[in-house]
Amino acid sequence: MAAASGRRSAPLILDFRSLTVPRGDRFVLRDFSLQIRRGEHVALLGPNGSGKSTLIKAITREIYPVDRPGLRFELLGRADWDINDLRGHFGIVALDQLHNLSHEVTLRQVTARELVLSGYFNSLGLWPHHRVKPAHERHARGILRFLEISHLAHRPVSEMSSGEQRRAMIGRALVHDPEALVLDEPTNSLDPGAVREFRDLLRKLARAGRTLLLVTHHIADVIPEIERVILMQDGRIVGDGSKAQMLTSGRLSRLFGARLKVVKTRRNYDVV
Numbered sequence: 001m002a003a004a005s006g007r008r009s010a011p012l013i014l015d016f017r018s019l020t021v022p023r024g025d026r027f028v029l030r031d032f033s034l035q036i037r038r039g040e041h042v043a044l045l046g047p048n049g050s051g052k053s054t055l056i057k058a059i060t061r062e063i064y065p066v067d068r069p070g071l072r073f074e075l076l077g078r079a080d081w082d083i084n085d086l087r088g089h090f091g092i093v094a095l096d097q098l099h100n101l102s103h104e105v106t107l108r109q110v111t112a113r114e115l116v117l118s119g120y121f122n123s124l125g126l127w128p129h130h131r132v133k134p135a136h137e138r139h140a141r142g143i144l145r146f147l148e149i150s151h152l153a154h155r156p157v158s159e160m161s162s163g164e165q166r167r168a169m170i171g172r173a174l175v176h177d178p179e180a181l182v183l184d185e186p187t188n189s190l191d192p193g194a195v196r197e198f199r200d201l202l203r204k205l206a207r208a209g210r211t212l213l214l215v216t217h218h219i220a221d222v223i224p225e226i227e228r229v230i231l232m233q234d235g236r237i238v239g240d241g242s243k244a245q246m247l248t249s250g251r252l253s254r255l256f257g258a259r260l261k262v263v264k265t266r267r268n269y270d271v272v
Ligand SMILES: Nc1ncnc2c1ncn2[C@@H]1O[C@H](COP(=O)(O)OP(=O)(O)OP(=O)(O)O)[C@@H](O)[C@H]1O
Pocket: 023, 024, 025, 028, 046, 047, 048, 049, 050, 051, 052, 053, 054, 055
């Protein structure tokens, strides 16, 4: 309780108000407002096409809202960002990066160590002109240890399981000690064992105090440390509250347009 009330007065790391974001010939986010405070852990749920990835691209400044009265588009209290600086504050782990990665690593034998270090250079893997400092190496070793993949440091990413690859991608996002980690559907296509291990890693990251914004289709990804759940539909927020308020059979059935039953164990939720 004390932690939750402390967070209510923590600084806003994301402050979006009245965002209207076009993609193609239509508006994908409409009059969209969202605030996230430092230290909060948030899950974002919504059906395909509801605008979740668009929101992430707005965070990473790959796309911009139209300029309208009332617009606020701030990250860490600033509206203007150099994209390279921003990447140091918001670590992004998204499946499209993994697709790019799979192209890269089949061409070049990028190891886990190299992939993590390449976060310093915003590349996927190291190139001859990259100068890796001893402090970078030390930090990367610490990250690999934290992610429990030290034994994979010198293994090419192309020879790792999907779960191991995702850990290494998180390592790449962690090199700058970002304020927040934004994870876009991180457990997709992992087998049940790898999903379990990955959720344990998310719990460890959350407990280490980093803000997590988790976009997922899997209710069971909403780990106990996540207190706030946001529901998105048609480019709007249709629910924002605690897990007990948001993860109900009625709400999720309406959201996903299917009859879903929420089952809750002591600290976890899932749907059947
Ligand atoms: N490059 C694009 N050009 C035009 N429209 C796009 C583009 N990318 C996405 N859209 C449209 O924007 C809407 C929101 O897409 P978005 O990818 O943000 O949804 P999402 O919630 O992340 O979906 P999913 O769960 O399938 O990943 C969709 O209707 C989609 O067709």
